[in-house]
Amino acid sequence: MYNFFNNSNIFVWIEKLINFINSIFFALLLAALSFALIFSPPDYLQGDSVRIMYVHVPASWIGLASFTCIALLSILNFIFKIKNLRLITKSIAPIGLMFTCISIVTGSLWGQPTWGTFWAWDARITSMVILALFYFLFIVSQKLISDEDKANKISSIIATVGLINIPIIKYSVEWWSTLHQPASIKITGSSTIHSSMLMPLLLMFLVIILYCALIFLMKYKTEIIRIKKKNLKRL
């Protein structure tokens, strides 16, 4: 079992997965864009501006999910000191930061036609900016601190403290009076979004997830090569 999870086997699987994602990605992207921009109906209240949802919502979900994943893996790494977990968190963090920033920018572009302003210090928006700051601190601590153990400890603390912000983001629209609308899609309970919009949204989410997986695998592969390169010098 342990042998299956060594870097050499992971490397072989990464190559296979990258090839598989590359083979289906563009067909799915084309389908998702067609549904998002052409076939899905405009909203009865927001009109065509609702189409921004097809990039804004998946970007927000990925921003939140990535940080939760980083925090949980950092805690596990802090306790069990598994080297692969550090490689995983290091590879996920830039993707999470990118999609958090995309979520903020597209949210701002959606805010102008909907609320009449690009920016407001609203609870949801502010907590998303704080999430982006936590991502930034996590990445900087990994890059600037040369001592690996120290970098590990500090980045784990940043991720654990940042985890507190995740439920704040999720429930900010319920706890405070905000401009941001409450969630339309609920895991538990019925969603308030029509299937003609839900289907394109889930398709776009799948495409963005595949893109994230592709970037993650490429970054992870780079990290494995970096380690192997170090080991080669010991020969």
Add this chain to the structure above:
Amino acid sequence: MINSLIFMNGYGIFVWSSFIITFLVCAIVYYKTSKTLKKYEKEFAKEIEKLSAEQRKIALEKSKVASKVFSSYNKIV
């Protein structure tokens, strides 16, 4: 049809900006990540090439990663 797709009843600027920013950022990150990966693969393969024949043989036998990267680099060269 094309006009309504571009202008989207006055919302076109916001919708298209959102999609263009998202996909442009994604394309740039993909390009940079792939470039970094190729750079590391190339550097790694070159370091294997620098080893003596005996050391190279040991390295390639011991590590699947080294043999994969080295063989794909030799195919390109």
